[in-house]
Amino acid sequence: MFNCCSCFVCGFHFLLAKWKYGVEAAILIIFSMFFWIPALTGLFSLIKNEMPRFAVWGLWIAVFGCISGVCFAFLGYLATIFNISHEQYLNSLSHYPVTSQILLFGSGPLFPLSIFVLGVNLMLKRSVPVLTGLLFCVAAIGFPLSRISRIEWMAHIADLAMLIPSAAIAWQMLRK
Numbered sequence: 427m428f429n430c431c432s433c434f435v436c437g438f439h440f441l442l443a444k445w446k447y448g449v450e451a452a453i454l455i456i457f458s459m460f461f462w463i464p465a466l467t468g469l470f471s472l473i474k475n476e477m478p479r480f481a482v483w484g485l486w487i488a489v490f491g492c493i494s495g496v497c498f499a500f501l502g503y504l505a506t507i508f509n510i511s512h513e514q515y516l517n518s519l520s521h522y523p524v525t526s527q528i529l530l531f532g533s534g535p536l537f538p539l540s541i542f543v544l545g546v547n548l549m550l551k552r553s554v555p556v557l558t559g560l561l562f563c564v565a566a567i568g569f570p571l572s573r574i575s576r577i578e579w580m581a582h583i584a585d586l587a588m589l590i591p592s593a594a595i596a597w598q599m600l601r602k
Contacts, residue, residue: 469544477547567584
């Protein structure tokens with residue numbers, strides 16, 4: 427879990443330089459999503475006995491959100507290497523509204539939404555301390571707000587709110 431968060435945070439810092447996913451940010455975001463999938467599997471396993479359906483469906487939705495994150499990163503990567511402006515690729519994507527919604531814009535919120543619902547359920551089922559669950563919820567709300575508004579301090583708070591509980595849970599799992 428720590429690897430996924432650290433790559434995610436590092437990728438965002440490359441994003442801050444130009445407010446777009448370039449080559450460096452894209453590879454770090456893709457690596458972070460690669461690490462997030464097993465990390466999410468571990469997080470959802472914390473409630474699989476109490477909420478088996480949610481654990482399965484929630485994980486499925488969260489993984490699809492990760493795939494959407496990879497799609498955004500690849501879009502930024504390809505836009506950078508082929509020197510395509512933000513306006514150009516948005517215009518091109520408008521010609522494919524259904525697939526653009528499925529791969530990017532409609533599915534993009536699934537990752538933070540799944541983290542928010544997971545944080546609430548981890549608290550309700552007492553699988554983690556309340557503060558841990560609250561930090562996941564803060565991260566889930568702060569993540570899209572910071573990326574859309576492009577407010578740097580908010581992005582740092584959202585990233586730390588994701589990193590701290592992930593690292594704490596990973597530490598507890600390693601000690602068992």
